Amino acid sequence: MSSEIYARIQKNPKFKELVSKRERLAWTLTGIVLVLFFGLFMTVAFNPSVLAIRLGDSYVTTGLLIGLAQFVLFWLLTAVYVRRANSEFDALTEQLLHESVKAKK
Amino acid sequence: MMKKILANLSAGLVSLGMAGAALAAPAVEITQKQPLNVPAIIMFAIFVGMTLAITYWAASRTKTASDFYTAGGGITGFQNGLAMAGDYMSAATLLGLTAMVYTNGYDAYLFMIAFFVGWPIILFLMAERLRNLGKFTFADITSYRLDQGKVRTMAAIGSLTVVCFYLIVQMVGAGQLIKLLFGLDYHIAVIVVGALMVVYVTFGGMVATTWVQIIKACLLLFGGTVITVLAFSQFGFSFNTLAAKTIELHKLKDMLFAPGKLLQDPINAISLAMGLMFGLAGLPHILMRFFTVNNAKEARKSVLYAAGFVGFFFNVILLMGLCAIVIVGTNPEFFEGGTLGGKIIGGGNMVAMHLAKAVGGNLLLGFLAAVAFATILAVVSGLALAGASAISHDLYARVIKKGNVSEAQEIKVSKMASFGIGLIAVVLGIAFEKQNVAFMAALAFGIAAAGNFPVLFLSMYWKDLTTRGALAAGYGGLIAAVVLVVLSKSVWVTVFGYATPIFPYDQPALFAMPLAFLLGYVFSITDKSERAGKERAAFADQWVRAQTGFGADGAVSH
Numbered sequence: 001m002s003s004e005i006y007a008r009i010q011k012n013p014k015f016k017e018l019v020s021k022r023e024r025l026a027w028t029l030t031g032i033v034l035v036l037f038f039g040l041f042m043t044v045a046f047n048p049s050v051l052a053i054r055l056g057d058s059y060v061t062t063g064l065l066i067g068l069a070q071f072v073l074f075w076l077l078t079a080v081y082v083r084r085a086n087s088e089f090d091a092l093t094e095q096l097l098h099e100s101v102k103a104k105k
Numbered sequence: 106m107m108k109k110i111l112a113n114l115s116a117g118l119v120s121l122g123m124a125g126a127a128l129a130a131p132a133v134e135i136t137q138k139q140p141l142n143v144p145a146i147i148m149f150a151i152f153v154g155m156t157l158a159i160t161y162w163a164a165s166r167t168k169t170a171s172d173f174y175t176a177g178g179g180i181t182g183f184q185n186g187l188a189m190a191g192d193y194m195s196a197a198t199l200l201g202l203t204a205m206v207y208t209n210g211y212d213a214y215l216f217m218i219a220f221f222v223g224w225p226i227i228l229f230l231m232a233e234r235l236r237n238l239g240k241f242t243f244a245d246i247t248s249y250r251l252d253q254g255k256v257r258t259m260a261a262i263g264s265l266t267v268v269c270f271y272l273i274v275q276m277v278g279a280g281q282l283i284k285l286l287f288g289l290d291y292h293i294a295v296i297v298v299g300a301l302m303v304v305y306v307t308f309g310g311m312v313a314t315t316w317v318q319i320i321k322a323c324l325l326l327f328g329g330t331v332i333t334v335l336a337f338s339q340f341g342f343s344f345n346t347l348a349a350k351t352i353e354l355h356k357l358k359d360m361l362f363a364p365g366k367l368l369q370d371p372i373n374a375i376s377l378a379m380g381l382m383f384g385l386a387g388l389p390h391i392l393m394r395f396f397t398v399n400n401a402k403e404a405r406k407s408v409l410y411a412a413g414f415v416g417f418f419f420n421v422i423l424l425m426g427l428c429a430i431v432i433v434g435t436n437p438e439f440f441e442g443g444t445l446g447g448k449i450i451g452g453g454n455m456v457a458m459h460l461a462k463a464v465g466g467n468l469l470l471g472f473l474a475a476v477a478f479a480t481i482l483a484v485v486s487g488l489a490l491a492g493a494s495a496i497s498h499d500l501y502a503r504v505i506k507k508g509n510v511s512e513a514q515e516i517k518v519s520k521m522a523s524f525g526i527g528l529i530a531v532v533l534g535i536a537f538e539k540q541n542v543a544f545m546a547a548l549a550f551g552i553a554a555a556g557n558f559p560v561l562f563l564s565m566y567w568k569d570l571t572t573r574g575a576l577a578a579g580y581g582g583l584i585a586a587v588v589l590v591v592l593s594k595s596v597w598v599t600v601f602g603y604a605t606p607i608f609p610y611d612q613p614a615l616f617a618m619p620l621a622f623l624l625g626y627v628f629s630i631t632d633k634s635e636r637a638g639k640e641r642a643a644f645a646d647q648w649v650r651a652q653t654g655f656g657a658d659g660a661v662s663h
Contacts, residue, residue, distance in 0.1 A: 002656055006649040019652055026229040033229075038221045041378055044215060044364045045371030051211075052363030059348030061362040066213045071416045074225045078412050079230055082405045090402060093653050101655070 005101055014096040022089050029077050036073070040066060115634060118254065141288040144471035145478075149287070152167040152320070152479045153301065161317045163309035170512040170635035174241040174494050175308035175396040175521060180315055181499060186410020188315045189394045191322030192487045193385070193415060196278060196480045197546075198422070199325065204455040205435075206426020210351075210361035213426065215368060217376045217419040223385030223584050224412035228405060232387060234565045235395040236404040238647065238655040242491075243392040244499045245562045252572040253634070254504050256560075259579045261495040261504075263556045266583065268492035269533075270545040270552070272485060272526075276534030280480040285451065286458070287472035288503040295534040298482055303527035305486045306493060307520040311397060314486045321476075322482035328476045329421045332457075335464040336428035351430045356446075370482040376615035379549050383614060387553030390491035400655050429460045489526045544595035546610060552592055554619035556583035563625050564650065567646035569638040574629025582621030589613035592607070 009015055031055055051063030107231050171177050180188070198220075205213035239245040244260035278296055283294030305313045340347040348362065355361045368374040385391060404411060437443040439459045441450055449455060462470040497519035503512045560579045563570045592608035629637075650656045 003646055004654065005408045006646040009649050009653060010645065014300065015649070015652070018502060018652070030226060033225050034223060035356065037218070038378070040218070041215070041368070041374050044368050045374050048364040049171075053347070059345055059362065060213070063211055063364060064214070064362050065113070067211075068420070071221060071420060072217055074141055074222060075409075075412055075416050078225050078228050078409050081225075082409045085233070085405055086402050091310070097655055 009100040012096055012100050018092045029081055032072055135488050142286055145474035146287055148471055148475035149478050152470060156317045160309035160313040162303050163312035166312055167310040170515050171515050176311040176315055178399050180397040180536045182398060182406030183410055184319055185394055185398050185407040187322045188318040189407055189499040190414035191318035191409035191483055192390050195484050196477045198456045200457050202422050203426045204454040206423055206458045208430050209365060209367055210357055211363055212365045212367035214423055219381045221416055223382040227386045228408040231271050232404050232408050233401040234651045236401045237335045237651050239396055241498045243561055249647050250640050251575055255572055256575055257499040257503050259576055261499040263583055265492055265497040267389060267549045267553050268488045270529045271549040273537055274397050274542050274545045275481055275485050276530050277537050282363050291538055295531055299390035299527045299531035301482055302485045302489050303524055306489045306523040317486055318483045321479045328473055332461050333421050333425045336432055336460060336647060337424055347427055354434055355430055362435050373610045376610045376612045380554050380612035380614035383558045384550035384553040387557030390487040393491050427455045432463050433459045434446050489523050492526045493519045493522040541599050544590055548590045549594060551586035551613040552583055554614040555586040555621050559621040559625060568641055569629050571629045571640050573632045574625045577628035578621045578625030581624040582617055585620050586613045
């Protein structure tokens with residue numbers, strides 16, 4: 001019975017829209033995180049001196065700055081995802097379920 | 106008296122948990138029993154009193170299986186985020202990582218980034234699917250369309266192995282730490298931890314476990330922040346002033362803020378990073394936290410908050426370690442025989458404790474000691490509940506009884522299981538008192554990353570996964586992780602005493618994980634059985650539910 005509903009949901013064009021939008025966002029963000037993170041680790045492994053450069057006459061090195069930037073950026077990306085998912089995607093899901101489930105009742 | 110307590114401290118506390126996995130650290134050294142530390146014991150007693158009161162309250166609210174496993178799904182995203190962060194930050198985070206900053210500077214920061222990066226990944230790829238497909242344990246997801254009996258048995262074995270190794274590390278760490286900080290007997294400490302954990306879990310279930318975790322997370326965040334603010338104020342809150350002093354004093358000089366020796370080997374660095382990152386996505390007690398909230402919306406918020414707290418705390422630890430280089434490193438009181446630059450009293454991992462004493466006196470020292478104990482207690486409770494659920498929900502209710510079991514019976518079995526796990530934890534904690542257990546943390550993360558994560562990920566994303574493929578991936582990853590850790594330095598050399606390790610890296614993930622995925626792929630695509638066809642066909646429905654949450658417990662609003 002619920003299988004019928006699942007089939008109906010899947011046929012709804014909104015389902016396709018929801019899935020493609022969300023998957024695109026999720027994989028883009030995952031890609032950004034992985035590239036930056038493994039990029040940093042590759043730099044550490046193969047060219048560490050780049051991370052030892054001091055910025056101006058302060059004691060802050062590029063490595064420290066990049067590290068802090070990763071903490072902040074990765075957290076902001078989680079915020080971006082949560083924001084879009086909790087508003088746009090959830091609203092779309094709501095509409096989708098309303099159309100596909102309620103319509104029949 | 107405090108001075109005496111600090112006088113003979115000697116423990117390799119890095120191996121208390123995660124940082125141990127990362128470092129392949131020295132063993133938890135046998136500590137000497139210290140005189141009773143009364144303020145710390147009083148503060149710890151207050152914590153225990155509070156949590157027991159909560160357990161009493163929670164017990165009256167724990168009636169159904171859902172209450173027991175997931176607090177009835179009634180935890181808010183914010184509360185759950187705190188609890189998740191609490192589950193992830195063990196005593197090793199506080200003590201081990203501070204010590205690592207103190208000795209290695211920037212390298213420790215790299216470790217912390219690796220510990221952190223799993224959070225965004227788990228949010229983007231897994232959070233809503235976990236919530237939408239699962240009910241009580243992560244095995245609910247893998248067994249959604251596959252053969253329940255076999256897949257659940259495997260998931261339960263994976264969970265219990267992770268829980269068991271992680272528990273032993275925590276119990277042994279607890280015993281040594283308590284002997285050191287509180288002046289109690291090792292055996293008493295282990296029994297106290299085991300008994301309290303059983304009380305929280307059996308009487309209060311997930312409600313109590315969650316609140317123990319929340320209180321502990323707040324104490325940890327508060328304690329760490331207070332110490333750091335007090336210490337950093339001595340440098341006028343100027344990073345440059347602090348950095349200039351540390352560079353002047355530290356033996357690494359300019360290289361303190363640059364990558365050093367710790368991650369020179371690229372393969373080791375990547376393997377470690379993968380183990381820490383994907384290990385997070387396979388830890389049963391963390392995954393369970395996705396079911397304690399009402400819907401996918403709250404699940405996502407939980408991760409946002411958890412990542413915020415964890416990220417904040419790691420940066421606090423960086424400052425704490427740096428301040429310690431100057432404040433602890435120039436105070437002869439904290440060195441054996443009063444020789445600056447010599448051996449730190451109690452071993453390197455007592456740096457955070459010394460810093461607390463230096464900036465806040467005996468009261469802050471006692472507070473931090475109590476927090477460290479509370480941390481261990483909270484982490485073992487989360488682990489015990491995850492282990493008990495694997496036994497009662499996966500093995501007993503679904504595999505042995507095939508679902509023909511009343512909720513009351515299932516809860517009864519969970520309670521018996523938590524009691525059993527508590528008993529085993531105490532026995533093993535005592536048995537391993539004098540053993541080097543650092544490798545067990547590496548094992549827990551390796552098995553989580555290679556045994557649990559690939560199966561979970563494939564079952565969520567790949568329609569062609571079959572039961573045969575899942576079993577090959579799960580058992581293959583598990584065995585590969587165990588074998589590689591046994592052949593690595595932390596067991597082959599440290600435990601068995603051979604001269605050189607056969608497997609040269611600290612973490613098996615880089616090799617065991619791809620192997621698990623490969624096995625899953627090969628054994629699935631070659632599976633031409635009729636059942637495999639049905640399993641592939643069932644993916645469509647699972648995909649809709651994963652995406653929309655329709656049919657998920659409590660997730661449909663109309």
